[in-house]
Amino acid sequence: LRDQHNKCTQTTCWDHPKMAELYQSLADLNNVRFSAYRTAMKLRRLQKALCLDLLSMPMACEVFEQHGLKQNEQLLDISQLVTCLTSMYQRLEQSHSHLVNVPLCVDMCLNWLLNVYDTGRTGKIRTLSFKTGIISLCKAHLEDKYRFLFRQVASATGFCDQRRLGLLLHDSIQIPRQLGEVASFGGSNIEPSVRSCFQFVSDTPSHRHTQSPSSLV
Numbered sequence: 001l002r003d004q005h006n007k008c009t010q011t012t013c014w015d016h017p018k019m020a021e022l023y024q025s026l027a028d029l030n031n032v033r034f035s036a037y038r039t040a041m042k043l044r045r046l047q048k049a050l051c052l053d054l055l056s057m058p059m060a061c062e063v064f065e066q067h068g069l070k071q072n073e074q075l076l077d078i079s080q081l082v083t084c085l086t087s088m089y090q091r092l093e094q095s096h097s098h099l100v101n102v103p104l105c106v107d108m109c110l111n112w113l114l115n116v117y118d119t120g121r122t123g124k125i126r127t128l129s130f131k132t133g134i135i136s137l138c139k140a141h142l143e144d145k146y147r148f149l150f151r152q153v154a155s156a157t158g159f160c161d162q163r164r165l166g167l168l169l170h171d172s173i174q175i176p177r178q179l180g181e182v183a184s185f186g187g188s189n190i191e192p193s194v195r196s197c198f199q200f201v202s203d204t205p206s207h208r209h210t211q212s213p214s215s216l217v
Contacts, residue, residue: 035184
């Protein structure tokens with residue numbers, strides 16, 4: 001995949017053969033009638049194909065820490081993504097050697113991340129996007145994922161302004177968008193969701209909130 005990515009143009013890019021097979025199997029789920037069930041089934045199939053159902057949040061955080069992923073606005077290039085993913089899957093292989101093929105998992109996950117977050121084919125994605133993708137599909141309770149992702153955009157005092165929340169929701173909604181399910185969850189426009197999170201705020205542009213925005217069902 002890494003060699004194939006070098007051949008990408010602005011409009012086309014090769015998918016790993018196994019990723020192409022996965023996308024076909026995901027398309028087969030389009031006959032599921034209810035959007036919430038359909039999206040959940042697609043996410044679960046994707047999660048298992050990437051072996052991210054084996055990845056705990058503490059392990060993911062250890063990898064982020066190991067590679068110094070603290071500046072969420074920083075861009076990560078292909079080599080940096082491969083390095084991080086290799087570390088992550090090598091850890092998983094130690095406890096799940098019969099399930100984890102490190103080179104294949106790295107290529108598949110890289111392929112998926114680029115398809116979700118690098119639609120312009122620049123060869124780079126933001127650190128926040130990388131974290132959002134990995135944490136969204138890792139093995140953890142949903143509220144724990146929300147807390148982690150909120151901390152990535154919150155200030156030191158635990159508050160988040162509209163711009164930073166918008167960045168997080170934008171990155172989050174790219175996952176169902178890439179699965180062809182974004183229309184079921186309010187579309188790609190995250191502004192209504194941002195406004196809904198701040199509707200109870202009277203005199204400050206920041207908000208501390210535990211309810212899920214409408215984009216995150």
